[in-house]
Amino acid sequence: MSSLKPSLPQGTRDFGPATVRKRSYIFNTIRTVFERYGFQPLETPAMEQLETLMGKYGDEGDKLIFKILNNGLGDPKNIEKARKAFEKVLDGKNDKDLTERALRYDLTIPFARWVAMNHGQLTFPFKRFQMQPVWRADKPQKGRYREFYQCDADVVGSQSLLNEVELAAIYRQSFQLLGIPVEIRINNRKILAALAEVCGGPEKMTDITVAIDKLDKIGLEKVKEELAQRGLLNDQIAAIEQYLNIAGDNQTKLETLKTLFANNETGLKGIAELEYLLKYPLEAHSSELTAQNSQLEAQSSPLAALNIDLTLARGLNYYTGTIFEVKATTAKMGSIGGGGRYDDLTGLFGVPNIPGVGISFGVDRIYDVMEELQLFPNDVHAGTKLLFFNLGDAESRTAFGLLQQIRAKGIPAELYHEHAKFDKQFKYAEKKGIRYVAILGSEELASRQCKLKDLSNGQQTTYSFEELLQFGF
Incomplete structure (x- = not known):
């Protein structure tokens, strides 16, 4: 009987202890900022009804949705239904006899569905954050996976542009805490x-x-070719090229846009919304600043933090106002965050007039950037801080009693699982990165003392049991 070689589905990954600790560091940092701004946690199922997801992400997005086959196909009647349904799928049509559900593509549409189902019980504006995996049938490559986590923050039930300001501030503060230089x-x-x-x-x-x-992926000439393939005329493509070539600082871009869309009410409204966002300072300022300095900071800080990028489109159909994208400035990586305003997303589920705006953090890409730039703190790897050597039955029983008292203080600690030679127990501590080992032999047991060795510098000190319990690990 041949043994099966273990493997993973393409585009997915296992995470060992060291990686999980680093990822937890990212999650905890972002969660802390979310909660500072008054956002509440939410979770939704891994799968949604297929009709909930389809048609919400544009043609490109719909192609990347992972569909789930119906269960119960063991019934001969169901098999025949599924066979006929599969023929329809090959023609590009969905059929409920084959699949009714799909893995979630993002967290925004499931959130909109949740709001539509629970809006009568919510206090608006409702602010939620969500940290869960999503799935996309994309081609795996660096920074792009088929299973990955998103961290979203959304505000629904408010049209105030102050929400956009706060979300931009959340981006800025989160990436500052993570140590990643970014452009928003x-x-x-x-x-x-x-x-x-x-x-x-x-x-x-x-x-x-x-x-x-x-x-960014295919360049201007290829974009022009695609526009032509989509039926746009040469003069229309030329107008789009003129728009994409608008350059300069934020103020220059805004003035050029005002000229370009001088007679277009929709365009002028979009320009005004960008101007509103740029007026707010995103960083905390000392109360000792003079009024003049505060005014200067308010004018300069946002312009340094936020950059108007007229090539930014975010191809998802549901965005209606401000859109965001975050990129690391010192690492080769695609966007590590993005989002925007959607004024009637819940209307897709029969509950109109609940506007919203949200942002998302790409945790997997953030992790890759932090690894590349070596931004994780040294203590992020810290697990067990103290290992009691196992030197016999009587010794291990006493050591276990001390161990439980140390654990009760919130200190991660272990007792080696069996009586073994010193060398083996030392190697275990070194491989796990445990800094302190406690040696409690027969002599120490008789004198109610314990030898504590610091493996980082080799120093060894004898403590009474009482002193050991008070040691600052």
């Missing part, structure tokens, strides 16, 4: 809608944004 890019879908109106009408919006969203 912003744009506004109303500006892109105005561009579509200039280039043939609102129905061109999806074609334009999907193509522009690929600019």
